[in-house]
Amino acid sequence: MKTSLFSYPTPFTPPTTEEDELSFLRLARSRRVGATTFHRLLTEHGSAQAALDALPDVARAAGATGYSACPRSVAEAEWAAGHRAGARLLLPGTAHYPEDLLQFPDAPPLLWALGDPVLLNRPRIALVGARNASSLGLRMARKLAEELGKEGFTVVSGLARGIDAAAHEAALPTGTIAVTAGGIDVIYPQENKGLAEKIAKMGLRLSELPPGVEPQARHFPQRNRIIAALSRATLVVEAAARSGSLLTARMALDYGREVMAVPGHPMDARASGCNMLIRDGATLIRGAEDVLEALGAPPETIKPVKSKTAPHGPAPAPAAPASPPQTAPKTSLRNRLLALLGPAPTPEDAVIRDLGTDAATLSRELLALEMEGTVTRHPGGMVSRG
């Protein structure tokens, strides 16, 4: 099973030297060379260097004048920045690049990897969901991630707020992969900085973009495609209609991967995306057993997760940060608190943890909301909306 380039239609020379890696980087970063074109050029020309040599002619034949490939200096700078960040480059044909990605024509030409790439060798499942998840949703995400992790699955997600973060956190002891929308050394959202650092130590972070790139809106769907392609199944834990998680699920469907969803009551708006997926044929998931029933238990035994092996020095700040992320604006504690609460009473402890705040701050905020009648405190340290 571990023959490389298993799915590549024609063999090419896998990169073995730093020089080869630079050629891959140059080809991947050349203008107009998207993921699909990258793979086509590589197989047509047999190696990245040969493809680079042919690029000007290819461009001329396509009517583009004055075309030149990505300069070697740019590739060198990216190579250096990645290694300064402690990351390594995973390229098609090398040991840790997941060969099952190569069945998709738009597989990432390269992945910067920070952490333990051995996690890629285990069966992977994506757990994704709403950023403004309810505490019930967060609890479900944690439970599923923990149980699937114990069963030997690597839990893949997007390091977003809410469901993603809860799934990563719960899967840290068993193994988790965060695919990020910015460069490997760029952490977004900032509130997940601590989690991102833990994942680099105990799990694995992946990015297909050059180090230093700040995430832009258009990067998120591209990142979602990698999550979907990496995972045997994409499980949506809580999602409203028209949410990003549904796009990931749709990509999983396009890729012929399993799609699964946790149902909810139709009168709960945060269940609407999941209920819609189930109506469209996604497997209804009540717990980890349902996932195992659909996928079968992973064949491999669980390997202990090692911390990353060969960091190339500490990771200083990267080169040139691009424009700021164009996603959700910072939200106030009040709004984040309200987003966490649903009609079902939730332990205040859980809310404190989910918010990353302290009891006194939460208490002040709750008091104000309670006076308004927006939030209710219950005996036993529970709190709910409504």
Add this chain to the structure above:
Amino acid sequence: MKTSLFSYPTPFTPPTTEEDELSFLRLARSRRVGATTFHRLLTEHGSAQAALDALPDVARAAGATGYSACPRSVAEAEWAAGHRAGARLLLPGTAHYPEDLLQFPDAPPLLWALGDPVLLNRPRIALVGARNASSLGLRMARKLAEELGKEGFTVVSGLARGIDAAAHEAALPTGTIAVTAGGIDVIYPQENKGLAEKIAKMGLRLSELPPGVEPQARHFPQRNRIIAALSRATLVVEAAARSGSLLTARMALDYGREVMAVPGHPMDARASGCNMLIRDGATLIRGAEDVLEALGAPPETIKPVKSKTAPHGPAPAPAAPASPPQTAPKTSLRNRLLALLGPAPTPEDAVIRDLGTDAATLSRELLALEMEGTVTRHPGGMVSRG
């Protein structure tokens, strides 16, 4: 479409006189003549009277000695009791007996009907669910019954506590059928007496048992089979695993009818039956639109529901009550209250209505439960469990 005996394999003489009805009653009430045997004898012998004449020979051939059919006097007593109760007898081959029942070999040989049999002429949908439903479940049942009623469906259910009662109540203005497990003149549970009377006036009650029979445990599955057979689809609104509603759904499946269910969060035990059905292939229902999408809107226009036409005098108490019902014991207000509440806050008004109690009584009970920490009161007159 209204040709009678549409599904009967061989024609027989439909009953037209009181004498014919008595023969049907005698045949149906004869020992060892179950529903399936009844239909076989009827088609083999061409009429109920001919089947009765042949019964002793049939019994002898089967090795039963000293067999005699149900005495005429017993049939006469049932006939009189039914009519005293204001009911009419629906027999296969007569105007209001639903011909689509006859595709099932165990279709009821007869139905006592109290109310407006015209409701049988419209497309029927069963709404069933938990007796100890949550207020969220009751709200969903009411909403579905009301909306499907407005779309021209007759709402069929079993007059049980909880979801059944809520569905009947909400469908009263548009048309509802209660299939009961006891005789047509026996109301069970007693708390639904008022509702049962309203259904006899504005809707229709059906029973296949002789008047005066108190419901026994074994009658409930028999009754459920009629609900399933009568309905184009059986929609389960809220049901725990291993509940009676699931048996009705299973019968609907056996009969080749559609099964539908309202999902819920996996951490809510009252959703487990429904989630299980959806995993097994039932259609996930978020609202009336989903039902209409699955079934198509009913072809007929909505006829105004008439109150019953020709009652044969008021309904006095029936003849001989049998043993008391062997179903759920009476529960205390406290338990009924707890059963109504879930993690989602519910308006106290709704709880008062669902319990059929008054504000002062509820308030006393809530106070005690709140002190224990079992229940929480929320601003805006809301209350929840937990």
